[in-house]
Amino acid sequence: MTSKFKLGLIINPIAGIGGSVALKGSDGEGIAEKALSLGAEAKANKRTATALAVLLPYKAQIEVLTVNGDMGEQRAVELGFNTQVCYTAQSPTQAQDTENAVNALLANNVDIILFAGGDGTARNVCSQVADKCPVLGVPAGCKIHSGVYAVTPKAAGRVIEMMVTHQLVTLSEADVMDIDESLFRDGIVKAKRYGEMKVPIELRYMQATKSGGKESDELVLQDIAAHVIDEVDDSLTVIGSGSTTAFVMEEQGLENTLLGVDLIQDQSVIANDLTESQLWELLEKLGKNNESPIRLVITLIGGQGHIFGRGNQQLSPRVIRKIGIDNILIIATKSKLSALESRPLIADTGDELLDKELSGFLPIITGYKDQVLYPVASPE
Known part of the structure; x- marks a missing residue:
């Protein structure tokens, strides 16, 4: 009997929530609450659903290991996946919950960790995963400078589909980048490399690290x-x-x-x-x-x-x-x-x-x- 593909899933439910209301992100104390008060809508779960929808034909072959509530469980169950909660997050969720969730998924030997968020979320994942497990990001934040993200949510699903269907997928190291959001809100872009993670590379679906600098011509x-x-x-x-x-x-x-x-x-x-x-x-x-x-x-x-x-x-x-x-x-x-x-x-x-x-x-x-x-x- 063929063992099921173990998909680790983590959603940062407030990722990118400040984008539509010009707050340039969700990092920082009180930013998410301010964004919500301005009428912002959390979209990380919706974008994750777009990625997971690609995998619906393979539900019988996949076990989703995830976090309770809107950090993964809710979306996976709604879509009908066989779902196991490996970590229970606090409410409201914190960056520490992402880090704890990564360790819980690693302990359950998942085949890959699929996470939804922005560069801040990538940093949280990177701080725990190192090179222990492949990862793949669903772009859901305002800042996507890191090379660990698929170009779109659906593209993330396509990469996982290739793995589930046993197609040859090359693993490669990709940089985790982030910028200072306090400077970002003042119009200053200052990026920094925080590490690297192993990602499945398929060039049609994976983004390059964002180019920086001004036009010179x-x-x-x-x-x-x-x-x-x-x-x-x-x-x-x-x-x-x-x-x-x-x-x-x-x-x-x-x-x-x-x-x-x-x-x-x-x-x-x-x-x-x-x-x-x-x-x-x-x-x-x-x-x-x-x-x-x-x-x-x-x-x-x-x-x-x-x-x-x-x-x-x-x-x-x-x-x-x-x-x-x-x-x-x-x-x-x-x-x-x-x-x-x-x-x-x-x-x-x-x-x-x-x-x-x-x-x-x-x-x-x-x-x-x-x-x-x-x-x-x-x-x-």
Whole structure:
């Protein structure tokens, strides 16, 4: 009789909860409570369900070993998996619970630990697991700098599927990175390597460690900025996060939120660092009196290729639909696109239908009156 695949599961239920309300994360005392008071919605369990749904055809072959409640048990049981609780967490859950849960799963000799969270969660897992067991992250946090995460929740499920179905999967060491969220909220990115963990490598499904640093080709960025300024003219324009979009703001002499979302019109700032609800309300209010279409200017995360779903959760499905796909301006240098090595851009909005609508070849502004067609894929 073939033994069952033992899947260790840990969910950080508050991971990324500060993203949609412009808090840039969930780390820190009182941040989760503040996010909830601002109307944030915890999405880590939903994203984990997306990963586990890929494994439903193999339920009879899988035993899920996990933590009680919303740290894993609830989601696994709802989906019908054979589930065993190995650790009981306190309420509300703490970082220590993640660490204790890792040790409990290791004691039960799981085949792999699947965890949902962000870089803070990866650090907690890394502090206990070392090289004792393979791990795989389901991206659910605001900060995903570590290389231990799949590119999307569904991709995480695909990697586990390969293991369950006994396909050859290479194990490799991947860096665990994190940044200081207190500096992050002030617009300063300071990343640090905290260790490495063994992860199953399948390049279609695993992300590269996030590229850092500013664009160095200032002349190209000036050309891109000039094109965008001409294109948006006097339109009500949402400016997404990132150093490339920040350059567009700098060229207009406007205050910019490097790691947030701003709203401008007529080369003037209407509001900086907006939450999802604030952005929605302004678009609803100001869009009615605006003859030109609302525009959205975004860029991609260097080294990963995400255009939605990483660091810009304020751009929710309803906001994107309000603006309209045809009114989205994606900007990037050709060197940044080349660094993706032909991998598609990824739209991971959390709305499967919208992700599919965004899929296909979209124009990317790479200079003044210079565009290239580049593929955009929905999560797999």
